[in-house]
Structures are given as C-alpha cells and as structure tokens.
Amino acid sequence: MPRTTIDLESALLRELKHRAAESGESMSRTVSRLLRIALQRLEPDQRRAKRVRWNVVPDGEPAPGFDPATRDYLDLLDESA
Numbered sequence: 001m002p003r004t005t006i007d008l009e010s011a012l013l014r015e016l017k018h019r020a021a022e023s024g025e026s027m028s029r030t031v032s033r034l035l036r037i038a039l040q041r042l043e044p045d046q047r048r049a050k051r052v053r054w055n056v057v058p059d060g061e062p063a064p065g066f067d068p069a070t071r072d073y074l075d076l077l078d079e080s081a
Contacts, residue, residue: 001028
C-alpha cells in the first residue's frame with residue numbers, strides 16, 4: 001500500500017485517533033475508510049438518473065406545436081422534475 005504524508009489540524013487528528021481506538025482499527029485503516037465514504041458521497045448518484053418521457057404521435061412525427069428549434073421543450077422538462 002502506498003504511503004503518504006499529510007498535514008492535519010490538531011483537532012481532526014485527535015478525532016481520528018479517538019475513532020480509530022473506538023473501532024479497534026489502525027489510524028491508516030480509519031482514515032482510508034472515512035475518506036472512501038466521503039469521496040463516494042461526492043460522486044453523482046447514477047441510480048437516480050433523470051428519466052425523460054417523450055410523447056410522440058402514432059405516425060412518428062413530432063407532436064403538433066412542437067418545434068425543437070425553439071428549445072422551449074427544455075423549460076417543460078425542468079417543470080416536470
């Protein structure tokens with residue numbers, strides 16, 4: 001496992017030592033676990049991808065009054081969210 005040196009605030013270091021002692025883990029394992037959790041929370045949640053529902057008339061033509069050149073339909077998508 002690669003090693004690195006980081007500077008931590010004193011209060012943060014005390015909290016990490018306390019959490020490591022409580023869990024019976026090493027400091028390295030505790031820091032890695034907590035950092036992994038924090039980084040996962042920053043990633044976008046792919047399970048909640050916005051689904052767009054398109055309404056199309058049976059012949060496959062755009063619905064009457066729909067003009068994709070105006071981009072007004074994007075405002076409608078925002079309102080339905």
